[in-house]
Amino acid sequence: MDGMTLFLILIIPTIIIGAYAQHKITSTYNKWVKVPSRGGITGREAADAVMRKAGVHGVDIVETRGHLTDHYDPMNKRLVLSSENFHGTSLAALGVAAHEAGHAIQHKVGYAALKARMALVPVTNIASQMLPFVIIGGFFFQMLGLIKLGVLVYLVLTIFQLIPLPVEFDASRRAKKELVGIGIIEQDELVGVEKTLNAAAFTYVAAFISSLAHLVWLILLTRR
Numbered sequence: 001m002d003g004m005t006l007f008l009i010l011i012i013p014t015i016i017i018g019a020y021a022q023h024k025i026t027s028t029y030n031k032w033v034k035v036p037s038r039g040g041i042t043g044r045e046a047a048d049a050v051m052r053k054a055g056v057h058g059v060d061i062v063e064t065r066g067h068l069t070d071h072y073d074p075m076n077k078r079l080v081l082s083s084e085n086f087h088g089t090s091l092a093a094l095g096v097a098a099h100e101a102g103h104a105i106q107h108k109v110g111y112a113a114l115k116a117r118m119a120l121v122p123v124t125n126i127a128s129q130m131l132p133f134v135i136i137g138g139f140f141f142q143m144l145g146l147i148k149l150g151v152l153v154y155l156v157l158t159i160f161q162l163i164p165l166p167v168e169f170d171a172s173r174r175a176k177k178e179l180v181g182i183g184i185i186e187q188d189e190l191v192g193v194e195k196t197l198n199a200a201a202f203t204y205v206a207a208f209i210s211s212l213a214h215l216v217w218l219i220l221l222t223r224r
């Protein structure tokens with residue numbers, strides 16, 4: 001098989017999966033952000049309640065601009081929610097807010113995969129910035145050693161891409177359990193939370209699939 005065929009077989013599907021994942025999170029979020037929870041509690045209040053129940057203290061909940069920019073910042077112990085989810089009372093807003101609170105709980109209890117993810121962030125950032133130059137340089141100068149080094153780095157990065165998966169699924173699991181447990185939502189409202197969080201988690205799965213396909217592609221290219 002030539003390089004182009006390999007590209008078509010391996011890379012094009014991952015581009016489609018990635019686009020589908022983006023479409024899925026956007027459409028799912030847009031659907032459930034329109035469905036208010038009956039309790040009328042805001043995302044900020046929900047995150048606060050979930051953390052308080054778990055004994056997490058000293059984490060500031062702050063509002064940020066942008067769409068789905070929500071995240072937990074372990075370095076500064078800040079739970080950052082987009083305006084829509086900070087003020088919103090929708091099932092999507094509660095799901096996202098409680099999910100981020102789930103990360104704060106993971107941080108507090110010393111959840112191993114979260115610790116690994118935090119430790120690997122600087123390594124991964126540097127490696128993924130260097131990598132394209134290493135590989136392109138290797139192909140350009142026909143330096144097999146350099147290409148092999150690039151592939152090795154890519155292999156490590158791909159393995160690292162697995163780490164967010166348990167972290168994300170665990171945060172969502174905690175979110176669903178606590179939202180119902182505390183009584184912020186009722187059991188029948190869980191579907192909106194679940195759909196939103198599953199769609200969000202799928203973007204991480206898609207990123208891993210993409211990495212894996214690129215890795216296989218690189219390995220096959222260097223084998224020839």
Ligand SMILES: [Zn+2]
Pocket residue numbers: 099100103167168171
């Ligand atoms: Zn998350």
